Amino acid sequence: MSRGQLRPTGPPSGPPGDDTGCTVLHVDMDAFYASVELLKHPELRGQPMIVGGGGSRGVVLSATYEARAYGVHSAMPMMRARRLCPQAVVLPPSGAEYARASANVMEVFRSVTPLVEPISLDEAFLDVRGAARRLGGPRQIGEWIRATVEDEQGITCSVGVATTKFVAKLASARCKPDGLLVVPADRVVAFLHPLPVGALWGVGDKTEEVLRKLGLHTVGDIANTPVSTLQRALGPAVGGHLSALSWGRDERSVTPHEPDKSIGAEETFAVDVDDPVVIARELLRLSERTAARLRAAGQVGRTVSIKLRFADFTTITRSRTLSEATDVGRTVYEVALGLYEALGLERARLRLVGVRVEGITDEADQHRQLLLGEKDNGWREAEQAVDKASRRFGAGAVRPATLVQPGTEPPAGTPRTRGKRDR
Numbered sequence: 160m161s162r163g164q165l166r167p168t169g170p171p172s173g174p175p176g177d178d179t180g181c182t183v184l185h186v187d188m189d190a191f192y193a194s195v196e197l198l199k200h201p202e203l204r205g206q207p208m209i210v211g212g213g214g215s216r217g218v219v220l221s222a223t224y225e226a227r228a229y230g231v232h233s234a235m236p237m238m239r240a241r242r243l244c245p246q247a248v249v250l251p252p253s254g255a256e257y258a259r260a261s262a263n264v265m266e267v268f269r270s271v272t273p274l275v276e277p278i279s280l281d282e283a284f285l286d287v288r289g290a291a292r293r294l295g296g297p298r299q300i301g302e303w304i305r306a307t308v309e310d311e312q313g314i315t316c317s318v319g320v321a322t323t324k325f326v327a328k329l330a331s332a333r334c335k336p337d338g339l340l341v342v343p344a345d346r347v348v349a350f351l352h353p354l355p356v357g358a359l360w361g362v363g364d365k366t367e368e369v370l371r372k373l374g375l376h377t378v379g380d381i382a383n384t385p386v387s388t389l390q391r392a393l394g395p396a397v398g399g400h401l402s403a404l405s406w407g408r409d410e411r412s413v414t415p416h417e418p419d420k421s422i423g424a425e426e427t428f429a430v431d432v433d434d435p436v437v438i439a440r441e442l443l444r445l446s447e448r449t450a451a452r453l454r455a456a457g458q459v460g461r462t463v464s465i466k467l468r469f470a471d472f473t474t475i476t477r478s479r480t481l482s483e484a485t486d487v488g489r490t491v492y493e494v495a496l497g498l499y500e501a502l503g504l505e506r507a508r509l510r511l512v513g514v515r516v517e518g519i520t521d522e523a524d525q526h527r528q529l530l531l532g533e534k535d536n537g538w539r540e541a542e543q544a545v546d547k548a549s550r551r552f553g554a555g556a557v558r559p560a561t562l563v564q565p566g567t568e569p570p571a572g573t574p575r576t577r578g579k580r581d582r
Contacts, residue, residue, distance in 0.1 A: 176341040178297040178320055182288035183413060185319040185327035186268065186304060189336035191281035192221035194314040195260050196250050207247035211237050216427050220252050224336060254424060254448065255455040260312060262456060267307050271300060276413045282331075284324050286413035301339045322347065323409035325360050347407035352379030359404050361397065369393060381405040420520075422460070424448045425513025431470045433508045442495045445514040450488035458519050459484035463494040466513035467502075474511075477502065484520065491516060 188194065192210045197203060207226035211219040217237035229244035240247070261280040268275045271294065274286035287300050294300045301318035308316050315337040319330025322344050329351075334340035342350045355377060356362055356370045369392055375381050381389065382405035390398030403409070424445045432438060442465070453459060464478035477498040485491065495514045 176298075176346070177343040178341045180322050180344050181297045181320045181327075181341055182286055183321055183324055183327045184285040184287055184297065184301055184304070185321075185324065185331045186283055186285065186301075187317050187319075187328075187331045187335070188264065188281035188308075189315045189317060190221055190223055190227075191260075191314070192252065192257055193223045195256055196221075196253065197223070198313050199253075199256075200250070203248055207231075207244050209237070209240055209244070209247045209249045210252055211240075211249065212427070213237065213249055213251070216429055222247070255452040258422070258452055258456050260314070263312055264308055264316075267304065267311065271304065274413050274415055276415055284327065284413045298339070298341050301341075305337070305339060323407065324411050324413065325404055325409040326350070326407055328360075329354070329358060348382075351405065351407055352377060352382060354378045356381060359401055361400060361404075366393065366397065378405050420460075421515050421517040422449055422452050422456070422458070422519060423464075423513060423515025424452075425466060425511060425515075427468075427511045428509070431508040431510050433506045435505070438499065438509060438512060439496055441512050442499060442514060443492050445512065446492035446495050447488040449514050449516055450486055450491050453486040453516060453519070458521055459486045460516035460520075461485075461518040462516065463491050463498070464515045464517060465495050465498045466511070466515065467499070467504075467509055468511035470508040470510055472510070475502075478517070480518070484518070485516075 193208060196208065196210055200208075203223075205225065206223070207229065208223045209219055209226055209231060210221040211217050219231060219233050219235045219237060219240050221233055222231045222240070226240075226244050226247045229247075231240045231244050231247070237249070241249070257280055264281075265275065265277060265283065268283055268285055272285055272287050272290050274289070276284040278284065287294075287297055290300055291297075294303060297320045301320050305316055305318055308314065317331045317335045317337060318339045319327040319332070319334070320339065320341040321327040321330055322342075326342050326347055330340040330342050351358075356375055357367050359378060359381070362370070370376075370381065373384070373388075373392060375384060381401055384402075386399060386402045388398075389402055392398065393401070426441055426445060428441075432441075461484045462478055462480045464476055466474065466476050468474045479494050479498060481490070481494070491514065
């Protein structure tokens with residue numbers, strides 16, 4: 160299907176509805192990380208599959224809908240996920256590929272409108288009021304986005320169309336997976352009021368508990384409760400906020416911004432580690448992974464930081480800014496190791512280590528003219544060769560010798576999951 164063709168309205172989409180004034184779209188990729196993995200492993204389509212760390216402290220990053228049918232969801236401990244769905248195939252995360260797929264999807268969004276507000280790698284708000292003359296009404300634009308993302312990236316997304324960001328986000332969640340739902344301006348209240356109180360933006364477990372103690376179980380219950388009562392129970396700001404949302408009032412506009420200017424990776428050890436050799440080896444692994452993600456995204460960064468979490472959960476960070484931006488794993492590692500050694504921790508027991516590169520810009524913006532014989536040149540060319548091998552033979556096909564010596568592997572860990580649950 161080409162960009163000019165639109166997907167016919169099918170069962171996943173809601174009833175047509177009147178999209179007049181519904182210029183806010185919330186686009187959410189369906190089980191994004193798992194969907195990207197299925198592009199590499201098409202033989203797993205239709206089967207339960209989980210993306211995440213395999214260690215005892217591993218967590219679920221994403222899962223196919225076949226695995227979700229067993230109760231598996233993102234941010235769940237991997238051990239529990241395996242108990243719920245023992246037949247599921249577990250794959251390790253591929254951060255660089257997720258970043259690449261996200262960049263491609265965001266490019267599709269920006270081809271529609273410059274008013275794109277990314278929320279995470281796999282979701283964004285769009286204000287499409289300026290695209291109507293070129294692409295049609297909001298619903299038609301949403302269908303075009305769904306068709307184009309699937310055609311060009313091989314993965315699906317769900318689109319909520321509404322007059323506000325809040326309602327658009329709820330709509331996309333209600334039509335998953337692979338659907339589109341328009342909430343007409345005159346149907347917002349009817350759409351909201353039957354929903355549980357937990358659907359409101361800002362209602363966490365504690366707030367939900369307070370609301371339930373007040374006998375408030377649906378959004379409609381909140382809407383019909385005096386604002387003063389809500390403010391006494393929850394505080395002036397929260398009470399007023401929830402009252403406004405319950406009637407569909409959300410004044411926030413779509414605010415374009417760039418994603419966070421940092422790329423990194425971190426590892427939680429299966430058991431606490433106090434061996435500096437093992438920690439240094441893990442810093443090397445994370446530095447290589449972070450640099451590979453930078454190169455995949457065509458970016459470089461100037462500031463290298465490390466994150467250390469001790470056995471008592473105390474966490475510290477240290478950073479150093481380079482004179483020149485880099486995407487070379489060896490350079491990142493040398494700085495990260497220096498930061499760690501400068502702390503003089505000796506036998507401190509660590510639960511987690513992380514490496515991050517900040518101050519990121521596109522590589523082209525640096526006008527880098529590395530000459531033969533410069534410090535980074537040999538390492539950069541070697542790592543680019545590793546990138547090619549990894550793309551052909553799979554991640555980890557070529558690694559530093561330190562990371563493949565028999566008996567020297569650090570305890571298995573897992574990248575921490577941040578942000579929203581992958582849906």
